[in-house]
Amino acid sequence: xxxxxxxxxxxGAVHAVQDVSLEIPAGQMLGVIGRSGAGxxxxxxxxNRLAEPSDGRITFENTDITALKGQGLRDWRTGCAMIFQQxxxxxRLDVLTNVLIGRLNHRRGLLAHLGSLFAQFSAEERAAxxxxxxxxxxxxxxxxxxxxxxxxxQQRVAICRALMQNPRLILADExxxxxxxxxxxxxxxxxxxxxRQDGITVLVxxxxxxxxxxxxxxxVAMQAGRVVFDGTPAELTPxxxxxxxxxxxxEFHGDMPEAAExxxxxxxAAALA
Amino acid sequence: MGAGIAAGADxxxxxxxxxxxxxxxxxxxxxxxxxxxxxxxxxxxxAWVSEFYPSSLIAGAPRIGEYFQRIAPHLELRxxxxxxxxxxxxxxxxxxxxxxxxxxxxxxxxxxLGTLGGALLALPLSFPAARNLxxxxxxRIACRRGLEAMRTVPEIVFALIFVWAFGVGAxxxxxxxxxxxxxxxxxxxxxxxxxxxxxxxxGVFAAGGSWPQACRYAILxxxxxxxxxxxxxxxxxxxxxxxxxxxxxxxxxxxxxxxxxxxxxxxxVSAIIVLLIITVSCVDLISERLRRRVIEAVA
Ligand SMILES: Nc1ncnc2c1ncn2[C@@H]1O[C@H](COP(=O)(O)OP(=O)(O)OP(=O)(O)O)[C@@H](O)[C@H]1O
Ligand SMILES: [Mg+2]
Numbered sequence: 001x002x003x004x005x006x007x008x009x010x011x012g013a014v015h016a017v018q019d020v021s022l023e024i025p026a027g028q029m030l031g032v033i034g035r036s037g038a039g040x041x042x043x044x045x046x047x048n049r050l051a052e053p054s055d056g057r058i059t060f061e062n063t064d065i066t067a068l069k070g071q072g073l074r075d076w077r078t079g080c081a082m083i084f085q086q087x088x089x090x091x092r093l094d095v096l097t098n099v100l101i102g103r104l105n106h107r108r109g110l111l112a113h114l115g116s117l118f119a120q121f122s123a124e125e126r127a128a129x130x131x132x133x134x135x136x137x138x139x140x141x142x143x144x145x146x147x148x149x150x151x152x153x154q155q156r157v158a159i160c161r162a163l164m165q166n167p168r169l170i171l172a173d174e175x176x177x178x179x180x181x182x183x184x185x186x187x188x189x190x191x192x193x194x195x196r197q198d199g200i201t202v203l204v205x206x207x208x209x210x211x212x213x214x215x216x217x218x219x220v221a222m223q224a225g226r227v228v229f230d231g232t233p234a235e236l237t238p239x240x241x242x243x244x245x246x247x248x249x250x251e252f253h254g255d256m257p258e259a260a261e262x263x264x265x266x267x268x269a270a271a272l273a
Numbered sequence: 274m275g276a277g278i279a280a281g282a283d284x285x286x287x288x289x290x291x292x293x294x295x296x297x298x299x300x301x302x303x304x305x306x307x308x309x310x311x312x313x314x315x316x317x318x319x320a321w322v323s324e325f326y327p328s329s330l331i332a333g334a335p336r337i338g339e340y341f342q343r344i345a346p347h348l349e350l351r352x353x354x355x356x357x358x359x360x361x362x363x364x365x366x367x368x369x370x371x372x373x374x375x376x377x378x379x380x381x382x383x384x385x386l387g388t389l390g391g392a393l394l395a396l397p398l399s400f401p402a403a404r405n406l407x408x409x410x411x412x413r414i415a416c417r418r419g420l421e422a423m424r425t426v427p428e429i430v431f432a433l434i435f436v437w438a439f440g441v442g443a444x445x446x447x448x449x450x451x452x453x454x455x456x457x458x459x460x461x462x463x464x465x466x467x468x469x470x471x472x473x474x475x476g477v478f479a480a481g482g483s484w485p486q487a488c489r490y491a492i493l494x495x496x497x498x499x500x501x502x503x504x505x506x507x508x509x510x511x512x513x514x515x516x517x518x519x520x521x522x523x524x525x526x527x528x529x530x531x532x533x534x535x536x537x538x539x540x541x542v543s544a545i546i547v548l549l550i551i552t553v554s555c556v557d558l559i560s561e562r563l564r565r566r567v568i569e570a571v572a
Contacts, residue, residue, distance in 0.1 A: 048479060078481030088476030092494040101490055105481030117489045158476075165480055 001025055002047070002169065002201065007056035008225075009042050016042040018225035019056070026168070029195045029202045031216030031233075033209060035245070035252065039225040040205040044171045047203070048080045049073060060169075078105040080169035081162030083191075085177045087154040091147035095138065095157050098146050099129040102164025132160045136190060152183025159190055163198070170194065172204040176211065188215050209241065209249060344543040367544050373526065377552050380525035383446045384511040390447065391454025392504045395420070398455070399462035400488045405471060408484075416459075423456025428514045432523040443524030450511050450518070458507055465499035466492050498568050505564045512556050516549055 002024040009017040017039040024030055032040050045051040047058060049065065058065040060076070068076050081102070089098045100121050107116055121129075133139045136156050141149060146157065155175055162170055172191060176184035192215050195202045206212040212219055213233035221229035221236065221244060228244050229236060238249045245252055320326075349361030357364045367373075401408035402416040428449045435445035473491035482490065519527020526545060533541040 050475060050479060074481045074483060076481075077479055082476075082479035084472065084476065084479075086472050088472040088479070090473040090476070090491055090494055091470075092497075093490070097490075101477055101482065102480050104477070104483070104486045104490070113483065113485075116486055161476075161480060 001061060003059045004047075005057045005059070007043070007046060007053050007058060009039075009046060009051060010054045015225045017046070017053075020222075020225075020227050021056075022220065022227070022230070024201060024203065026201055027195070027199050029192060029215065029217045030204070031212040031219045032203065032205045032222060033207065033212050033219060034222035035207070038222040040222055041173050042225075043222070044082075044173050044203060044205055047169075047171055048077050048082055050082070074105050078165045079167050080171055081165045081167040083155070083158055083162060083170060083172035083175045085174040087151070087158045089146040089154055089158060089161075092145060094143050094145055095133065095149065096126065096129055096142045098157055099133060099160045099164055100125060102161040103129075105165075129160070129164055132163050133157075136160060150183065151179050152186055155179065155183070155187045156190055159187070159194065163194065167200060169201045169203070172202065174205050174207065177207065184211070191215070208253065209236070212236075344539040344546075346540050346543055366540060367548075369541070369544075373529065373545060373548055376526040376529050377548060379443055380515045380519070380527070381512060381552070381556065383443050383450060383523075383525050384508060384515040386447045387450025387515065388454055388504060388508040388511050390451035391507070392458055392500075394451065394455035395459035395462055396500075399459045399466060400492070402459060402463040403466035403492075404463075405467050406474075406484075406488065406492065417463075420456045420459035420463075423452050424460060425456070426453065428453045428518050429521060432518040432521050436522045441522040441524070441528075446515060446518050446523035446525055449523055450515060453514075454507055454511060458504060461503045462496070462500055465496045465503065468499075469495040498571050501567050501571065502564055505560055505567065509553075509557055509560050512553055516553075 002022075004020055004022045007017060007020045008015065020043060032043065034040050042051055046053045047065070049068070053066055056066075060080075063076075065076060090101070097119065103121065103125050104116055106125075107113060130139060130142060133142055136159070138153060138156060138160065141153060141157075146154060149157065159170075170191070175191065176187050179187060188211060191202055191204060194200050204212075204216070206216075213236065216233060219229065219231065219233055219236050220227055221241075223245065229240070241249050241252060346366040347361055348363070348366065352359045352361040352365075353363055355362035355364065357368045359365055398416045398420055400406055401412045402420060404413070408416070431449035431452050432445055435448045439445050439448070469492055473495070474487050477487040477491045515525050516527045516530070519525040519529070520531040522528060526549065530542070530545050530549075533545065
């Protein structure tokens with residue numbers, strides 16, 4: 001059980017997240033939706049402490065997450081793997097090493113830590129990484145450099161890296177925003193498979209309501225840093241969306257500035273004038 | 274031809290843009306003129322302060338030619354290929370080629386070892402020195418200042434110190450080059466790291482990695498081609514410095530050059546300088562190729 005109590009985060013005068021309280025039971029697949037700037041990323045990043053809350057408490061099974069530091073913090077981050085919109089793989093390393101990065105914090109003691117700096121991974125670790133890649137049909141790419149893979153493949157490699165951490169929780173920040181529809185479905189299927197088969201709690205930021213409804217057990221909608229809806233996908237009807245955001249569902253999607261939706265060959269403004 | 278273009282552009286927004294362009298160009302030219310005038314005044318002031326007078330330049334210039342005349346070898350065409358005993362032959366000019374060759378090798382060796390040692394010293398210091406990697410303030414400042422100190426002191430000063438400590442010879446030279454190189458490369462390495470992409474960095478931390486692990490896995494692979502390239506470039510520079518620091522007894526051909534200069538063995542001076550020029554050009558050529566190869570291999 002992950003519990004957020006009155007969590008807030010300010011950037012100067014901007015209240016990115018305001019007084020958010022949530023209880024997320026183990027094994028749930030929770031979708032967080034909201035328009036650009038609603039505070040979804042900030043909320044997720046506070047959970048694994050890539051961002052620090054300005055206020056409030058986050059606890060996981062009686063551990064105060066907000067108070068962790070050093071090795072304790074690294075252990076927590078290992079336990080709640082993060083998936084990023086831009087995958088955050090090391091482009092110039094091969095896929096296998098990228099997946100093994102998920103094991104970096106599993107070595108204890110100074111010597112083992114030093115060994116990790118010389119890429120000393122054990123045969124068991126490599127075998128586990130290869131098995132994970134095989135599970136998602138990526139085995140043949142193991143020795144390729146990450147930047148030779150398609151976006152969808154890279155995101156699934158990132159999921160493999162996350163699984164190597166043996167996480168209790170996966171935090172996915174707009175994992176499909178840079179992908180085409182087919183790859184988006186593949187990645188969402190993978191996340192749900194991980195949720196159902198491995199029993200890993202998944203928190204996923206999404207900006208497409210259809211995707212959120214199709215994949216999640218529960219949806220949380222945010223606006224201006226606050227939670228404005230918390231319920232089942234069935235309860236978040238188009239009418240409800242309009243009531244919450246004051247715009248139709250089509251408009252809700254419309255004004256979302258997304259890198260992936262930018263034209264492939266942007267026309268210079270001067271040429272249009 | 275110009276008239277045709279102007280006629281087409283004579284109407285509406287296009288001509289007003291043209292006018293705006295001209296105004297902008299005129300403004301830029303005025304700014305450049307001001308900048309150049311300031312620069313010229315500064316140069317003149319600097320020349321006056323450092324007593325860089327045209328008169329002393331004119332008085333001294335012929336003496337340069339005179340020195341070159343003195344060190345010029347006496348070669349005679351009919352004896353050119355004769356043995357070391359005949360005056361006027363190439364072999365007579367380079368009569369100590371064998372020992373000079375060894376000294377040149379020693380010089381290259383000093384440069385290579387100095388560069389390698391300097392790079393190995395620079396690498397661990399450059400991670401905390403890179404601003405984007407957010408090492409604790411104290412550590413970062415200490416590393417940056419340390420690197421600065423190492424690179425602002427010239428090799429020849431380090432060489433003097435090390436000759437005093439370890440005695441005359443190549444060891445002092447290697448150490449001197451290594452320390453100065455560490456300072457210079459550390460700064461360049463940190464710059465290269467500051468230009469790497471930060472997303473993998475976040476990725477490693479999010480996976481529970483530590484700071485050294487994030488440096489190793491997120492930053493090093495991205496910066497590596499740049500690091501190797503700057504280190505090889507530094508090797509070329511160090512070949513030059515290695516041939517000079519011998520002047521203070523730090524080994525290599527410089528030591529020999531200093532001796533022949535101070536004993537006024539004019540022909541030997543020119544012989545050694547020719548050897549040096551050949552060596553440096555060869556190293557530049559080879560190193561350039563090597564650098565391309567290495568970058569292609571790791572990129
Ligand atoms: N590091 C930061 N510094 C300053 N302001 C920030 C920072 N990060 C986020 N913000 C602000 O906090 C607010 C919430 O941002 P956040 O990235 O969490 O939104 P989001 O819901 O993820 O939006 P998007 O869909 O565009 O990713 C925004 O107004 C943003 O400008
Ligand atoms: Mg976001």
